[in-house]
Amino acid sequence: MFSLVIKPIGEEDTPSYDLLLSADPSELAIQVYLPYSTIYQAYIEERLIGQYVFFPVDNHEAEIKNIAVDEAYQGQGIGKLLLQDAIQRAISSGYKILSIGTSNASIGQLYLYQKQGFELSGIKMNFFIDNYSEPLYENGIQCKHMIMLTKELY
Numbered sequence: 810m811f812s813l814v815i816k817p818i819g820e821e822d823t824p825s826y827d828l829l830l831s832a833d834p835s836e837l838a839i840q841v842y843l844p845y846s847t848i849y850q851a852y853i854e855e856r857l858i859g860q861y862v863f864f865p866v867d868n869h870e871a872e873i874k875n876i877a878v879d880e881a882y883q884g885q886g887i888g889k890l891l892l893q894d895a896i897q898r899a900i901s902s903g904y905k906i907l908s909i910g911t912s913n914a915s916i917g918q919l920y921l922y923q924k925q926g927f928e929l930s931g932i933k934m935n936f937f938i939d940n941y942s943e944p945l946y947e948n949g950i951q952c953k954h955m956i957m958l959t960k961e962l963y
């Protein structure tokens with residue numbers, strides 16, 4: 810068993826670009842939404858092992874971006890705990906909808922998000938083709954479209 814602490818990044822802390830880029834390889838995209846977001850970081854015994862970015866879309870809806878767990882700690886339920894943490898924080902801040910996007914090729918992520926109660930809500934067609942300079946692949950499938958999922962919080 811591990812004791813996981815999830816807390817907002819301190820003003821003096823630097824974000825982990827390794828983690829951020831493992832979830833979204835576009836540094837440019839990250840630079841656009843980071844100033845409007847809060848990064849929540851997960852620690853085990855003071856070692857940073859995961860994070861997610863909480864982006865307020867409007868007063869009603871927030872979006873989870875860049876959820877990532879250090880490779881050495883994946884598959885132990887930490888991604889699930891990060892999602893549950895984001896859901897709780899969104900509820901206590903009064904949001905009614907929490908959304909998350911992933912690619913058509915991200916089979917494991919689609920499984921994880923739906924298991925946590927997120928439902929398919931839209932497709933941004935050709936998102937990864939139009940917004941990324943290099944073709945991206947996951948599970949041997951090209952990432953072409955962004956699949957949006959949302960969870961109603963009431």
Ligand SMILES: CC(C)(COP(=O)(O)OP(=O)(O)OC[C@H]1O[C@@H](n2cnc3c(N)ncnc32)[C@H](O)[C@@H]1OP(=O)(O)O)[C@@H](O)C(=O)NCCC(=O)NCCS
Binds near residue numbers: 833877882883910920
């Ligand atoms: C996606 C990610 C955050 C999941 O974190 P994690 O700690 O490995 O996930 P968990 O251990 O909590 O997994 C929860 C469930 O999802 C499943 N799952 C998670 N990632 C999976 C994958 N890539 N393939 C298959 N199943 C996966 C687990 O088997 C588990 O299933 P269970 O509840 O039935 O046992 C992590 O794999 C990661 O950081 N990936 C790289 C960055 C990334 O792709 N971020 C998402 C961008 S949209």
